[in-house]
Amino acid sequence: MIEKLKVKPTNRYRNNAKAIGIGNTFWDNSEHHGLAGIVADLQRGRLYTQEGHSFVNFSCCSYLDLDSHIQVIEGAITALRKFGVLDHCIPRTRVQIPALLELEASLSELFEAQVVSAISASVATSGILPLIASGHLTDDERPLMIFDKNCHVSMQQVKPICADETEIVTCSHHDLDFIEDQCKLYERVCYICDGSDSLGGYAPVKELTQLQECYGLYIYYDDSHSISAYGKRGVGYVRSHIDCLNDHTIITATLNKAFGASGAAILLGDRSRETLRIIERFAGAISYSQPMNIAAIGACLASADIHRTKELHTLQYKLQSKIALFDSLVPTAQAGSTFPIRLVPAADSEVITLGKLLFEAGYYVSPVFFPIVARGTAGLRVMMRTGQTDDDIRGLAQVIINNRLLSEVAK
């Protein structure tokens, strides 16, 4: 019998076998200990499992609790009644009902940018990065693409696609020197990173802007974690630190997190109609008949309206007071930052035990671990929201402090 051929992977840009091999064990452990695969009803800000356990979610990215804001929900319903359709299925490049255009006009005004919508931030990224790679968004010259080592997996995942359209390289986290060196070497360079990291912290926007001024560096930011939660009218961290959005910067942000709805916004500088058409026609799934649905559009319009009122400022202020309270109780490396995420470090072997004790006490805090974070940097990712009470935060902090002591005693 002739032996059949087996294939060989190149694994130049990704390696499922490795990532899943390690990651899945940890997920299994998490689920085994009741810290993953939880199903619960949401009622007035608390979650209730079928087994009768109730808890506060400290791992939800709806930082301003706009997701359950009555105006946002009613906005979705109003749009459904007005348009009478969830999605009239045809690519928008051909025929579209005015809903998406209305939303994009509203978000463009709100964020002082030209906004193109997408069904999710990852769809935005998979659509935009290949167009950057082929030079269609970088003045008709293919750039060297520098991916930040820590950029979100939704960007990492597009690497092989970009690598077929241009050259790509990965740099250490926020390695400004490396980026500058490449700018000196290459005709065009584009840097890809998170504007706000999912583990807390911001990109060095000012320093990067200087590189743009010196060398014409292009930058693609995913600023999903700071939109709405940060800046005047919730424009987010990156947009707040750029006076005028130029055509060398693209910011993508989800509308699922603090914005409280569903979908994504791609913030562009003053781009030509021609370039906008290329995005609409050729940016991957953005060009298919799978746009944001009418309910999401209605919810986003309502949320955008809230962003224009004092209420947003009040919500942002409330969020900062929750963050400050947590910082006063639990010291972390992120203390003092406006960012709503804190990483309470824990040994790889302890992170699940700690998470379990917290959950039993009524607080869900997600354990994070490789491949979500690098090996040896595991911990509990605590996420603050305006909807959490001061008592919730004090209660959570108490359990953390008690167990840290226990953990130190055990050493």
Place this chain on the structure above:
Amino acid sequence: MIEKLKVKPTNRYRNNAKAIGIGNTFWDNSEHHGLAGIVADLQRGRLYTQEGHSFVNFSCCSYLDLDSHIQVIEGAITALRKFGVLDHCIPRTRVQIPALLELEASLSELFEAQVVSAISASVATSGILPLIASGHLTDDERPLMIFDKNCHVSMQQVKPICADETEIVTCSHHDLDFIEDQCKLYERVCYICDGSDSLGGYAPVKELTQLQECYGLYIYYDDSHSISAYGKRGVGYVRSHIDCLNDHTIITATLNKAFGASGAAILLGDRSRETLRIIERFAGAISYSQPMNIAAIGACLASADIHRTKELHTLQYKLQSKIALFDSLVPTAQAGSTFPIRLVPAADSEVITLGKLLFEAGYYVSPVFFPIVARGTAGLRVMMRTGQTDDDIRGLAQVIINNRLLSEVAK
């Protein structure tokens, strides 16, 4: 002055410069002649532009007009009121409210499969294909992946990612001999194709099932164009022709087209809980906190309920009568097929003129052209729906026939 480096693309699996270079000219032409970039209000099945022109959409994939079905819209609204949130932003692998599980249970029962949801069919594909490539869905052995030359661009686009995890190859359209030859050569093979082509026509499911029986071939079908429109309870073409969905077959289908809502369903055979967890945790954007929103879930639940009643059969029957009427008036290569799409061929130079005449007469039919179809196979893609009246179809056919005559006279 030292000259800076320019990058070089490999363009092994894709070439934006080429695709956009050719495609964009045609889109520009389409838009220049008013056949793309149309904005119109939808009212009781007709579209109305701001300029006062009204037309019937013959290029919409909501084949059964379920998208504007009152129960579907009310389903979305009911779910929004019930859950009070559009999306409670946290990966479902950690904590989820029961909505998605309820939907997946309903769709699993309806389609006699294990269903995993995704926000869109392209997100489903970008999530699943890399897991196939790395052997995680093919019994722990990486398969040679054969992409059908004509498979939808959402699958083509994932080629470079799959090529980093395994070996890939492209075959001619439905080339059963080639597939069989590879099955003889390689230990594992997976074939990727449309179950129902976006230009009309079905995959040779029976012949492919035979190859599965002989060689253990794996198949990934995108059956977006036939779900709901075809088969008992709308299970679609592929599922209708497979007695029992085995673990060698995966069918993805959008819920945006005939299903009338928003989102996608991945139909799996009897997979282990472990495999389902791997999909939930590692299938790209399926694992991020960007799931189908509550409105989409509610609409899908309502549509699924309609699929269980006689109404679905009535709608399917009505669709077939519309198709038959068109076939009786305009001969095409697809005549006689149950598929709701007909391609009326036209020369590359004429396709826009014909489309324009039709639009002026009150019928929107999308012109198709490279890169959507191969060069020299341009035409008008006519899509039938239950909501079109017999008069609409007769009127459309009349314009086509008149212009075909004109076109032939001109030769």
